[in-house]
Amino acid sequence: MAGxxxxxxxxxxxxxxxxxxxxxxxxVTESEDWNFYWMSIQTIRNxxxxxxxxxxxxxxxxxHFPNHYELTRKDLMIKNIKRYRKELxxxxxxxxxxxxxxxxxxxxxxxxxxxxxxxxxxxxxEFRKNPSSTWIMKPCGKAQGKGxxxxxxxxxxxxxxxxxxxxxxxxxxxxxxxxxxxxYIDNPLLIGGKKFDLLFVDPSLWCLTLxxxxxxxxxxxxxxxxxxxELDNMFVHLTNVAIQKHGDDYxxxxxxxxxxxxxxxxxxxxxxxxxxxxxxxxxxxxxVQSLKAVxxxxxxxxxxxxxxxxxxxxxDKLKPxxxxxxxxxxxxxxxANDRILKYNLINxxxxxxxxxxxxxxxxxxxxxxxxxxxxxxxxxxxxxxxxENAERDLRSRSGQxxxxxxxxxxxxxxxxxxxxx
Amino acid sequence: xxxxxxxxxxIKPSRARTKTALTGRMDEGTxxxxxxxxxxxxxxxxxxxxxxxxxxxxxxxxxxIKLESLREDVRSFLKTSGWERKLQNAVYxxxxxxxxPSHPTAPPEHLKEPLAYMRKAQASWEKRVFKSxxxxxxxxxxxxxxxxxxxxxxxxxxxxxxxxxxxxxxxRFRPVYAPKDFLExxxxxxxxxxxxxxxVSARSHWGLIQVPLNVxxxxxLRQAYSELNLTTGQLGIxxxxxxxxxxxxxxxxxIGKKVVVxxxxxxxxxxxxxxxxxxxxxxxxxxxLNSTNQPQDVMHYExxxxxxxxxxxxxxxxxxxxxxxxASNDDYYFVFEDFLYQVLLCFSRDTAVLEHFKYNSAxxxxxxxxxxxxxxxxxxxxxxxxxxxxxxxxxxxxxxxFLYNEPSKLYSVFRExxxxxxxxxxxxxxxxxxxxxxxxxxERLLQTHLPQLFYHLRQIGAQPLRIAFKWMVRAFSxxxxxxxxxxxxxxxxxxxSLEVVAVLAAAVFAFRAENLMExxxxxxxxxxxxxxxxxxxxPLIQIFLFATAI
Numbered sequence: 014m015a016g017x018x019x020x021x022x023x024x025x026x027x028x029x030x031x032x033x034x035x036x037x038x039x040x041v042t043e044s045e046d047w048n049f050y051w052m053s054i055q056t057i058r059n060x061x062x063x064x065x066x067x068x069x070x071x072x073x074x075x076x077h078f079p080n081h082y083e084l085t086r087k088d089l090m091i092k093n094i095k096r097y098r099k100e101l102x103x104x105x106x107x108x109x110x111x112x113x114x115x116x117x118x119x120x121x122x123x124x125x126x127x128x129x130x131x132x133x134x135x136x137x138x139e140f141r142k143n144p145s146s147t148w149i150m151k152p153c154g155k156a157q158g159k160g161x162x163x164x165x166x167x168x169x170x171x172x173x174x175x176x177x178x179x180x181x182x183x184x185x186x187x188x189x190x191x192x193x194x195x196x197y198i199d200n201p202l203l204i205g206g207k208k209f210d211l212l213f214v215d216p217s218l219w220c221l222t223l224x225x226x227x228x229x230x231x232x233x234x235x236x237x238x239x240x241x242x243e244l245d246n247m248f249v250h251l252t253n254v255a256i257q258k259h260g261d262d263y264x265x266x267x268x269x270x271x272x273x274x275x276x277x278x279x280x281x282x283x284x285x286x287x288x289x290x291x292x293x294x295x296x297x298x299x300x301v302q303s304l305k306a307v308x309x310x311x312x313x314x315x316x317x318x319x320x321x322x323x324x325x326x327x328x329d330k331l332k333p334x335x336x337x338x339x340x341x342x343x344x345x346x347x348x349a350n351d352r353i354l355k356y357n358l359i360n361x362x363x364x365x366x367x368x369x370x371x372x373x374x375x376x377x378x379x380x381x382x383x384x385x386x387x388x389x390x391x392x393x394x395x396x397x398x399x400x401e402n403a404e405r406d407l408r409s410r411s412g413q414x415x416x417x418x419x420x421x422x423x424x425x426x427x428x429x430x431x432x433x434x
Numbered sequence: 435x436x437x438x439x440x441x442x443x444x445i446k447p448s449r450a451r452t453k454t455a456l457t458g459r460m461d462e463g464t465x466x467x468x469x470x471x472x473x474x475x476x477x478x479x480x481x482x483x484x485x486x487x488x489x490x491x492x493x494x495x496x497x498x499i500k501l502e503s504l505r506e507d508v509r510s511f512l513k514t515s516g517w518e519r520k521l522q523n524a525v526y527x528x529x530x531x532x533x534x535p536s537h538p539t540a541p542p543e544h545l546k547e548p549l550a551y552m553r554k555a556q557a558s559w560e561k562r563v564f565k566s567x568x569x570x571x572x573x574x575x576x577x578x579x580x581x582x583x584x585x586x587x588x589x590x591x592x593x594x595x596x597x598x599x600x601x602x603x604x605x606r607f608r609p610v611y612a613p614k615d616f617l618e619x620x621x622x623x624x625x626x627x628x629x630x631x632x633x634v635s636a637r638s639h640w641g642l643i644q645v646p647l648n649v650x651x652x653x654x655l656r657q658a659y660s661e662l663n664l665t666t667g668q669l670g671i672x673x674x675x676x677x678x679x680x681x682x683x684x685x686x687x688x689i690g691k692k693v694v695v696x697x698x699x700x701x702x703x704x705x706x707x708x709x710x711x712x713x714x715x716x717x718x719x720x721x722x723l724n725s726t727n728q729p730q731d732v733m734h735y736e737x738x739x740x741x742x743x744x745x746x747x748x749x750x751x752x753x754x755x756x757x758x759x760x761a762s763n764d765d766y767y768f769v770f771e772d773f774l775y776q777v778l779l780c781f782s783r784d785t786a787v788l789e790h791f792k793y794n795s796a797x798x799x800x801x802x803x804x805x806x807x808x809x810x811x812x813x814x815x816x817x818x819x820x821x822x823x824x825x826x827x828x829x830x831x832x833x834x835x836f837l838y839n840e841p842s843k844l845y846s847v848f849r850e851x852x853x854x855x856x857x858x859x860x861x862x863x864x865x866x867x868x869x870x871x872x873x874x875x876x877e878r879l880l881q882t883h884l885p886q887l888f889y890h891l892r893q894i895g896a897q898p899l900r901i902a903f904k905w906m907v908r909a910f911s912x913x914x915x916x917x918x919x920x921x922x923x924x925x926x927x928x929x930x931s932l933e934v935v936a937v938l939a940a941a942v943f944a945f946r947a948e949n950l951m952e953x954x955x956x957x958x959x960x961x962x963x964x965x966x967x968x969x970x971x972x973p974l975i976q977i978f979l980f981a982t983a984i
Contacts, residue, residue: 204769204839205769205770205771205772205773205835206595206596206772206773207769232769267763267764267765267768269768271765271766271769272765274917275765275766275916278712278836278916278917279836281712281713282712282713282715282716282836282837282920283716283836283837283838283839285713286711286712286713287713289713350765
């Protein structure tokens with residue numbers, strides 16, 4: 014298979030382009046014959062839209078799944094996870110076990126969330142159960158912390174719905190201006206008195222889920238306080254770099270970021286090794302379960318891969334919560350370390366999706382060899398899980414064939430690093 | 435309970451060392467009883483003393499305490515309830531900070547530092563530093579100390595947990611000195627009784643330090659640091675991801691847990707020589723330093739905090755500036771900026787620190803009430819703890835923030851670390867752990883075992899010490915990645931000596947020797963050694979000590 018990979022991108026970022034050039038790939042335009050297209054989210058919408066009827070050939074790869082939004086849009090993610098949980102419950106799967114308070118023991122990893130305006134009444138019911146709680150409103154389709162605000166009184170929501178044009182509140186069908194409202198985690202784990210979140214990049218190939226070992230923590234520059242007077246101060250509550258960058262105390266040397274290994278060292282030293290391992294296992298679990306939740310609706314196209322960015326908050330009881338998943342973690346670098354991290358991430362990703370730098374051949378089913386993984390570690394290998402299933406027991410719970418559309422039932426649950434339970 | 439074999443490995447050697455410490459060079463009689471009397475006196479009236487007394491009185495109510503065998507029963511009770519162990523730990527701590535046995539009529543200054551020329555050099559350095567501080571005060575019109583008005587006090591009390599967000603105008607303040615200024619002083623040290631002119635031969639010293647102190651070479655270091663040899667398991671080497679934990683790590687960690695349960699300072703210290711597991715390190719270090727964080731310690735910390743709120747000191751600005759320049763820009767430590775203020779501002783006001791000047795060659799600077807210079811009655815130590823911070827000082831505290839997240843505990847561990855080890859890194863003394871000895875040891879190790887490299891660097895105007903000095907003054911804090919730094923500090927505590935710092939510095943040069951031989955200027959040598967963040971310290975030290983051909 015001679016010939017260099019021809020690449021296109023509509024994201025002019027050096028961490029990308031340097032990686033392509035280092036492999037001596039050839040830059041082409043969209044209208045020409047291309048093998049590899051690193052596209053922005055807008056473009057993927059067009060490429061796969063019903064109107065254009067785009068068909069990718071066997072030697073073409075793109076960096077998004079056509080319906081990645083099932084996981085990356087806040088409302089759809091919640092919908093899929095809720096549906097997944099209900100299904101497991103119906104099947105009587107032990108995963109869907111609940112405790113005496115009615116909370117899922119193993120699947121309670123997203124904060125209580127409602128879609129607005131559709132679930133408004135359900136939300137009000139829940140709100141009244143805990144009137145002193147704080148809730149966070151997030152627009153479904155926006156990123157980088159845009160349009161987010163906190164409320165702790167029902168009147169604030171009513172005010173908001175009045176203030177924004179009524180049509181947006183009522184327009185449920187288009188889903189474009191819809192919001193989700195989640196219970197705010199007001200007891201986040203603080204380090205040095207500061208709130209932080211974790212960003213992990215987890216790429217997904219058609220069969221593999223991987224975890225990038227070098228995730229990072231983003232710290233708020235301002236001291237965390239749950240006090241109601243600071244609800245409006247976004248510097249206290251939101252960790253997005255896009256927001257923190259504008260704070261007075263933003264530092265361009267370290268960018269308010271810690272590596273996950275720093276976090277691990279700190280937690281092991283102050284809380285102990287066992288609880289820290291348990292925490293990281295739980296985070297892996299969240300990634301795997303969330304992907305399983307969207308597997309039925311995800312078009313598992315072999316031409317696609319995705320670098321999902323998992324945004325996780327840890328509370329002071331060392332429980333991780335999934336806040337959201339991003340389809341295209343920012344490739345902009347805010348510090349030198351950042352640039353190196355992102356460059357390496359793209360490098361490792363390319364090594365996996367195009368092993369040996371060859372032109373992709375989507376007919377091949379092979380998983381990448383261990384050496385090609387770089388800083389990735391295999392979280393979940395569906396292929397492996399499937400072959401184990403097939404050997405063990407052909408009796409599939411829902412009678413569905415063991416295709417690549419995801420597995421149902423407890424047999425499919427085999428995270429590579431399960432150490433609990 | 436530790437097994438017999440584990441006891442053999444960890445407890446017995448430390449007991450033996452305790453015995454040796456108590457008896458000096460195994461001399462009998464008076465020295466031993468003097469030492470014991472001294473320790474008894476120090477512990478008498480301490481909080482521990484009253485606690486043990488109270489425990490002893492209360493246990494009299496217990497049925498198993500019989501009148502006929504009162505003494506043995508009470509002693510046995512104190513043993514099983516862990517109080518004897520606490521007393522042992524306290525005694526062990528006293529031994530660490532105790533002055534070596536000396537002539538009964540020796541003046542106290544000889545106890546601080548026996549060599550006169552060192553004392554003189556330290557005194558003149560101190561004068562310089564304090565003069566610099568005073569002139570800063572005059573120039574900027576900022577008093578050395580002032581009482582805060584009530585409004586300011588209230589504000590500070592509210593902002594106590596987030597002083598990092600404060601942006602006082604620090605541009606006018608300069609650090610009082612930087613390590614390189616101190617290095618120049620060390621370079622100019624000379625022993626007036628030593629005529630080195632006859633030594634111009636193969637034995638002449640190529641380095642910058644020109645004082646004839648005794649420092650250990652590799653053969654002696656191999657003996658002293660035998661637990662670091664190639665056949666003994668180490669954390670930092672044998673806990674590597676590719677090595678199966680059952681080969682060393684699992685069992686070693688189990689032993690560590692038992693040591694913590696035993697609450698034995700001496701055993702913890704012995705254990706730490708092979709490294710501390712991340713989950714146990716905080717407890718082990720606190721045990722080694724006997725930093726127990728009792729209610730009175732917490733209260734003491736609160737009092738210091740109250741002092742910070744009441745009075746503003748000029749040195750506070752130096753602390754702010756230092757933190758802003760160093761820790762706030764550090765990838766690992768920026769998160770703990772606020773903790774650093776909370777610790778260092780309190781530290782400046784802690785007069786309990788003055789105690790360590792008995793065995794520190796330094797003397798706390800005195801400030802006189804206006805117009806009464808020289809009148810000892812109008813003198814007050816400034817700052818109250820007698821320690822003037824220099825550029826990089828906050829880096830002594832920063833790594834500890836990874837271990838302790840409770841302010842008074844963090845404070846108490848830091849204070850103990852400072853008064854046992856760190857003070858030696860910025861005062862002129864003949865102590866084997868003092869910075870002068872460390873510099874000399876570094877240079878000697880390099881010259882003896884990497885003579886080509888040393889000669890080359892010297893020729894291109896890149897004296898190795900000029901590069902390594904800043905690492906050693908900070909005990910490598912801020913230069914190594916935190917996990918590696920903590921492994922290094924494990925050994926400082928384990929061996930109760932800063933020698934490993936000099937050994938590591940030499941080992942780093944040995945590691946990068948090939949690249950260094952290629953450079954042709956000081957700047958390029960600095961560049962080769964600019965980034966130590968990827969180094970693994972234990973393999974480097976181990977190879978340098980045990981695999982160097984001699």
